[in-house]
Amino acid sequence: MSAEPRLYIDADLAENAEIALEKDQAHYLKNVMRLGHGATLKLFNGRDGEWRAAIDHVSKSRVDIAVMDRLRPQVAEPDLWLLFAPIKGKRIDAIAEKAGELGASEIRPVLTERTVVARVNTERLQANAREAAEQCERLTLPAVHDPVKLTDIVAAWPSDRSLLYADERANAAPIAQALAGKAPGGRWAVLIGPEGGFSPEEQTLVRGLAQAVPVSLGPRLLRADTAAFAALSVWQAHLGDWRDGDG
Template sequence: MARTDFRTPRLCVTAPLAEGEAVTLTSEQTNYLVNVLRLGEGARVLLFNGRDGEFAASLARLSRKAASLVVGERTRPQETPPDVDYLFAPLKHTRLDYVAQKAVEMGARRLRPIVTRRTQVSRLNIERLTANAIEACEQCGVIWTPEVAAPEPLERTLAEWPAGRLLVFCDEEAPQRSPLDALSNARANGGVSLIIGPEGGFDEGERAAILAIPGVVRLSLGPRVLRADTAAVAALTLIQATLGDWPKPARMRQ
């Protein structure tokens, strides 16, 4: 049997979940279930809130503008997210939507926007960023909810860096060598964070400050310079394959 049911609609809610409870839906959630999916009363829906696990529920109190769900049995226990953070310079809307969704799909538990000297986007819509992250959870079977932090200057982020936390730095100036070898030799007992710069990259002062973090892994992503959103997916794939929650090849376990 598949671990995750992808045939049933899945919604993230804020209410506590327990068998027998009623959950009132937002107008957007009601519109999605009733008007877009055209579900009728009694239809099965899966719910999660990032705390209580995943529950089956049935659609009740049905109208075109208001509906609720009656919570049934728990279908999956709560999962702990991978201890992987994604630090990034904000991008323009379409590319930011994409990278928020893909980062969560790849197991980033926390999205941390950073402001660098070459950051081109001056304003960031946190609600939109959060909505895209939650949508990725709903569509991909993730039942933990990612944290979305407010933007902060890179200098503050580095000054407050926690001891023992691994920082993976995707640097287009790094010597080209196997990223798998670089990561498989790293230690991530205190968690791992990925940092990717803006279009145009970090300046020399920022690069030096990042490289001064104890235990930083400077990563090359190959002979081609990747766009920031592409680099995020590539780097998170490498991190999950070596340090994260993907099964490790035999050579990695030795």
């Protein structure tokens, strides 16, 4: 991790821009990191690349920063959604965090027949994804959506997006085999079911999509969070930005 703090902000970034940080970020720099006038940090907003800035003014109620120079231009990142059935406890926070690190562009909780979590704290998921993006030096922030029923997701599925569907059925192709020969990049999504698996009706529904690519994640039964990390990783290695710098 970089020695300089790195923050995502909503403001436009340009040389000589002056920005007043939001309350939580000002508190973090001033009281947690204990930084003062002249200390440098890195900023990104998902649009303008990564910039170096310096703390210009510190008061009891605010921290102002001055943007200096651009460190990296904005580049395209994989268009990869993660759809997952919410799970209990801190493991759902880990899904948002690791999805951010693994380059998911959107994080979409999906309600299935066997989903046991009734409510999802999307603000907390967004905070976890944001912190992961800041620490792993990606240039964008994953979008986090409110939960949607699987049936509604399938009904509105975009025709130009492939769906990598982790199916525990024995006749699904191994994931590496299923992705072999596919063109890098493109619009994709990964779908991970609940701990109890998809119902037979849901399996039929998803497999009925022309864009669905059913895959097996190996001979061992994976927990839902582990399955999400594994599928995202294999996709990145075969089609994403883990391919010798290609994206």
